[in-house]
Amino acid sequence: MDPVAVGFGLVVLAVLVGSAAVVRLLYRPERPWSEVARARLVWGVPWGSILVLVGVCCVYLFVQDGVTDFTDPVTIPYRAWSYFSPLGMLTASFSHADAGHLLGNLVGAAAVAPIAEYAWGHYPEDGERADSRLADPRVRALVVFPAVVVAVGLTTSLFALGPVIGFSGVVFAFAGFAIVHYPIATLVAAVGLQGALLTVLEALRRPIGVYVAEASPPGPPSWATIAIQGHGLGFFVGIVLGVLVLRRRNRSPNPFHLWLAVALFGFAKSLWAIYWFGDQNTFVLLRGPGVVVVAVLAVVVTVAATGSERPLVPRRLRREGDSSERSPSERVLELARGSGRTDGGDPGGLDRVAAIVRGARADGSDRRYHRYAAFLAVLLVTAALMGMAVPANVLVVEEETTAEAAVEIEGYTVTYEENVQNQLVSPVAVGPLEDAVALESSGVIVSSDERQIWLDAVTSRRLAFSGEETVIVGGPGWRESVTAERTGWEPVGNETVYQVRLEGPDGDSRLAYESNASRADVRIDGRTVTVASADGEFVLEVAADDGDEADEPTTAPVPTENESTEAGGLEFEHEDGTVYAVSNETEVAVATEETYD
Structure with missing residues (x-):
């Protein structure tokens, strides 16, 4: 451990303790x-x-x-x-x-x-x-x-x-x-x-800490x-x-x-x-x-x-003459009103006092009603949050993988697939979500019928960024890992051609996916060059650019570093991660090896 870092850590701790001690001296609660x-x-x-x-x-x-x-x-x-x-x-x-x-x-x-x-x-x-x-x-x-x-x-x-x-x-x-x-x-x-x-x-x-500005994987x-x-x-x-x-x-x-x-x-x-x-x-x-x-x-x-603790039912809804719900104040006022007055004075004072008492009780009843209604609303919100999850949690994963290569581990199936329907998310085409469609996922997929699991553990974009990712599967008392590795070539001016391989716990690497071929945006001596993946090998396809689709292209494997190969009358050289086409002393880059962060 770095002694400088330890020293600064101790300084941080000492300052925090010291500041708390100072506040303790300044503030003396009762x-x-x-x-x-x-x-x-x-x-x-x-x-x-x-x-x-x-x-x-x-x-x-x-x-x-x-x-x-x-x-x-x-x-x-x-x-x-x-x-x-x-x-x-x-x-x-x-x-x-x-x-x-x-x-x-x-x-x-x-x-x-x-x-x-x-x-x-x-x-x-x-x-x-x-x-x-x-x-x-x-x-x-x-x-x-x-x-x-x-x-x-x-x-x-x-x-x-x-x-x-x-x-x-x-x-x-x-x-x-x-x-x-x-x-x-x-x-x-x-x-x-x-x-x-x-x-x-x-x-x-x-x-x-020393931090360096660097690219982040898409997320x-x-x-x-x-x-x-x-x-x-x-x-x-x-x-x-x-x-x-x-x-x-x-x-x-x-x-x-x-x-x-x-x-x-x-x-x-x-x-x-x-x-x-x-x-x-x-x-x-x-x-x-x-x-x-x-x-x-x-x-x-x-x-x-x-809310208030007053009775729920407002006074105006109670039966007239029902004294069981009356407060002691109302009962005293009723007796005073019934006794009459011997001096002929105006009894309006008693009526006003009674109205005040009734109003106070009505306010309390309304607040009680509002409290119960609000608590009921809280319960309904809670129930709604629970209820929306029930349909999703009773779904059963039944669709089996269509991938040709998969790693099987104790009931788990690990594959690499592209543009497959996401089995966890369903479309909700309502209001602002009217453009929602059935979602598709691409990447490393982990599934298990017996465990009802379906997960796009590593997206294709993340794997394209990093080049290699590891997925951990397991259960109580055990764990295993599966490594996904992507390699590819990017033709000049066009989409990358890539392969994805999966390596299981046994160390056996298997080809899990090959992308479509892609043509370089160059022409050399009337010929076009296409990069393709065939049976786990990257190849170069050379075809005449004369519009005659009947002519079969000539293919050759992509040469290794500092090596060369020939196909369709063109020579290809591999230098520093780039493949060049050479013809009549003309050298043109046709593809570069995909790099990762």
Whole structure:
């Protein structure tokens, strides 16, 4: 390890600790933070959150085999593929795609999970059964809280749209539960603290970094990589649980704080990024409708969590003379009115007081009605987010591969195919999506009928960029890799001709795909040159450019480096990755070898 980097890391740590110590001297709260924490948590420690985070790390290390390769775990079988693939459904919410994905979700959970656990509390609230086993602080911390987290994780897996993977749905549930109890604290933790923690961790890991400008492989927009439905589902599940706990404890947050926190959280965490897939690697982003949805839901959640505790049914709908629903004030006013007046004075004062009392009760009833209606709307949104995933999760992968060469490993089939129908995404030709069509995929395809898996693991564009990619398949206790390698030649002025080979665990390389031939945009002595791939070998086809298609072209293999060959009266030389055609002391480049980043 570089001693300079270690030294800077220690400096970063010392400065952070020192700044916290200075603030501690300047700010003396009435109740120390440790006392505030111990009031609701055993020893002031969020034991449940710690246990959950340790469990997620164990899944990554020992279930996904991250202990073998920490940066490249087994992921394919641990996605939420289908109800007919129980392993993925049970593990998707607690598995991760790579080390960066794991770190991001762990830090996000560490920022908001303790707030959610603090809101839940290890000690029973007033009015809760103190004699129940569930009232034991140790049970609430080490059993109830983790059990609810597991249940929420299974919910976000079972009702996730698409083969999602990651703990983020549960992280959003933590945020949803915490935000209805402590809106501002949760907003600061989720939006500010999470980013600060990630920055500090990166500064400690790599205090000084040297970065070089370089090309990046083609990929979708950042918002198109977000499991927006899973995040929204987790957030609303957390809100529903939080509101239920609030009502059980007869508490209510500040309406303005809650509205502000939900709205800003939704915008900061991209809950507005509603999108779908178009054709030819395009994506449709519904940004405007998404912003409207976040704004409306912020109001709905606020009303659902901050409504009055007054009776639901408005006074005007109750039966006349039904005294069972009358308040003591109304009963006293009724007796006073019935007793009459002996001095002949105007009883209008009593009528005005009665009207005020009735108006106050009506206001409370309306607020109660609004609260129930808003909470019902939250439930309907949650149900809609769940329901949209059910049809996708009951689909069965039945189509077998048409590729001639495939690598078979323990029920997995790995192929390279182009322009095949994507079996995971269906067209939705409505409104702004009216141009959506059945999507086609090209690249390295991993499928498994018994596991209900179909995945374009490496796109053709990414393989064209890198030249070589490795796909990991496996399951509990085992992993294997398949390597895809692309080689090609680019004729001058035309499309690249390429081959893709797959190499399985046995080390046997097989030809998986050959592209169409492509003619160079040059003419030498009335001849044309075409680059083609035939039976795994690149060849040069020379034909007379006289319009007579009856003449068969003459072919020859592409010469190796610093070698030459002859075909159709032309000599071809291979120098520094370029093939030149030579005739009558004229030398013309006809094709260059494809290079990769």
